[in-house]
Amino acid sequence: MSSPNQVVVSQVSDVTTVEITTAGPQGPAASGFTFDGSNKVNDAIVYYDSTSDTFKADSTTTKLTLVDGGNF
Numbered sequence: 001m002s003s004p005n006q007v008v009v010s011q012v013s014d015v016t017t018v019e020i021t022t023a024g025p026q027g028p029a030a031s032g033f034t035f036d037g038s039n040k041v042n043d044a045i046v047y048y049d050s051t052s053d054t055f056k057a058d059s060t061t062t063k064l065t066l067v068d069g070g071n072f
Helices: 063-068
Strands: 006-012 015-021 047-049 054-056
Touching: none
Parallel strands: none
Antiparallel strands: 006 015, 047 054
16 A cells, blocks of 8 residues: 655755645535536636536636626
């Protein structure tokens, strides 16, 4: 059985880097949360689409559409 804990020391030129990793506790599984990021674009804002009962990030709601054409 391997340990999830690891210490790696590396040196490039005169710079020494120490990287320490350890497995943390797992959180509870998200229930009732479905996310679709398959059509994500730059600056997309996550929103809830009740028709598909899904949270989405796509070109429908972005920072630009909120600022330049948003319906407040």
